[in-house]
Amino acid sequence: MTCDQCHEREAIVHLTQIVDAEVTTLHLCERCAAERGVEAPAVGKSPLGSFLAAMGKELEGAALPGAATGEACARCGATLRNFRETGRLGCSECWRNFEPQLRELVRRLHGSTFHVGERYSVPGDDAGSERSRLGALREQLRVAIETENFELAAELRDRLRVME
Amino acid sequence: MIDLTLLADGGMGWLDASGPSSHLVLSTRIRLARNLAGYPFVGRNSDRERETILRDVEAAAADTILLRRAARFRLDRLDQGDRLLLHERHLVSRELAGLEPNGRVRYGAALLAQDRIGVMLNEEDHLRLQGLHSGFALEAAYAEVDRLDTELGSRLGFAFHPEFGYLTACPTNVGTGLRASVLIHLPGLVLTKEVTRVLQGLTQVGLTFRGLYGEGSEVVGNFFQLSNQTTLGKTEAELLDHLGKVVRQVMEYEEQARQVLLRSAPAIIEDKVWRAFGLLRYARSMSFDEAMNLLSGVRLGVGTGLVPGVSMYTLNKLLVHTQPAHLAAAEGLPLGDPALAIRRATHVRRVLEDEAGRRA
Numbered sequence: 001m002t003c004d005q006c007h008e009r010e011a012i013v014h015l016t017q018i019v020d021a022e023v024t025t026l027h028l029c030e031r032c033a034a035e036r037g038v039e040a041p042a043v044g045k046s047p048l049g050s051f052l053a054a055m056g057k058e059l060e061g062a063a064l065p066g067a068a069t070g071e072a073c074a075r076c077g078a079t080l081r082n083f084r085e086t087g088r089l090g091c092s093e094c095w096r097n098f099e100p101q102l103r104e105l106v107r108r109l110h111g112s113t114f115h116v117g118e119r120y121s122v123p124g125d126d127a128g129s130e131r132s133r134l135g136a137l138r139e140q141l142r143v144a145i146e147t148e149n150f151e152l153a154a155e156l157r158d159r160l161r162v163m164e
Numbered sequence: 165m166i167d168l169t170l171l172a173d174g175g176m177g178w179l180d181a182s183g184p185s186s187h188l189v190l191s192t193r194i195r196l197a198r199n200l201a202g203y204p205f206v207g208r209n210s211d212r213e214r215e216t217i218l219r220d221v222e223a224a225a226a227d228t229i230l231l232r233r234a235a236r237f238r239l240d241r242l243d244q245g246d247r248l249l250l251h252e253r254h255l256v257s258r259e260l261a262g263l264e265p266n267g268r269v270r271y272g273a274a275l276l277a278q279d280r281i282g283v284m285l286n287e288e289d290h291l292r293l294q295g296l297h298s299g300f301a302l303e304a305a306y307a308e309v310d311r312l313d314t315e316l317g318s319r320l321g322f323a324f325h326p327e328f329g330y331l332t333a334c335p336t337n338v339g340t341g342l343r344a345s346v347l348i349h350l351p352g353l354v355l356t357k358e359v360t361r362v363l364q365g366l367t368q369v370g371l372t373f374r375g376l377y378g379e380g381s382e383v384v385g386n387f388f389q390l391s392n393q394t395t396l397g398k399t400e401a402e403l404l405d406h407l408g409k410v411v412r413q414v415m416e417y418e419e420q421a422r423q424v425l426l427r428s429a430p431a432i433i434e435d436k437v438w439r440a441f442g443l444l445r446y447a448r449s450m451s452f453d454e455a456m457n458l459l460s461g462v463r464l465g466v467g468t469g470l471v472p473g474v475s476m477y478t479l480n481k482l483l484v485h486t487q488p489a490h491l492a493a494a495e496g497l498p499l500g501d502p503a504l505a506i507r508r509a510t511h512v513r514r515v516l517e518d519e520a521g522r523r524a
Contacts, residue, residue, distance in 0.1 A: 112397025
């Protein structure tokens, strides 16, 4: 999509305005957007971009040594600098490696840092894996009955009988 | 061209206007972001790792009830028209389809879909479980996706942290990984100039709004997607309950705005609605944006009882089939062909003529 103003460059800013009850959208390139005083997305395509840019200084601050030294995630090699540029973390281990910095960010984004939703345990990882397999089979049986998949339900019931 | 007949209703069951409050709410979408433990997130992994993820998830899906008959689409092997087609059906995101400005399709980008639910693979997260229901149906849509989550979660190892919950590439999705969106039509609030106030109110209560096609998309045809902004610190049920309450409130505001319009300016509204209908019925050339705006006017007319004999389902189908990729595919023309504007007007005319014929 080309810019609505210069008709030359690629539009990267999509400005939705509501004027006189009409919703209009202007597609602008970075330069024309700047001329109109509209800020282009701060960093790359990341929706977190402006937020992170605003937090940038704090993330680099002395209180966060990881960011200051460019410490990399031991597993994937991503740094906090990479995160600031893309708005995305490198791997699940990044969450552990940069835990203090991310905890602060998560608190600001969500107003909390503690997940209270559904819990999850990796299958086969816990002592009760037999129990969780039984649970999974019962769940499958329930879904099979609900979806009127009676052939499968009968098969699952037989498997459950053997296990129990 | 891809074969969408592999999907029940071509993946468009959500358009049949059979769900609750279908006169205002087009569809309800639920998505859960999940990643496999042991692999880097999508932005940092290799083609080979994405291929492995694809294989593992497909194997797990084949063993489930909800996805065992799933149709599979490798986005990275489809041309732009087909990718846009899947996006226009709300089956894949812009990112997965490589439709972002300067974007490209990631190797291993894929969709598994069966009936109303599916999984996007190698999107921003390894898995994006999603469900799309007709009308305002948060609980029903969530229940189905939750079941799929249980089925897949017992066969795959998801990345989960005791404090932060389900780990995602972007911290805006961490915790539940849940994004619930309601696609709602608000012409009354736009016409009464109340919409800005309502949308601003949303952001103050932890919700957000987007355009017709979700993240990064613009508002067209007075369609707004209302969704939860935060994903952590509340249970899934609380997040859904909160969004549901606010959506019901917005629906009430919209109904009130329509009543105000009909009471205080009946002639103007009637004229606006019938003009839209007239143009759709007789125009000879039409851009997609114009079609969307006119369809919005007629939808308002049908919803308020001013325009009899046109069904919401017909309007929903027009909404889908007048989109650029759908029209180009149906007409056998390349995307962006100037003749499409004429074909669009012809298509709309024919559908509305048929509808009138059925009525007669």
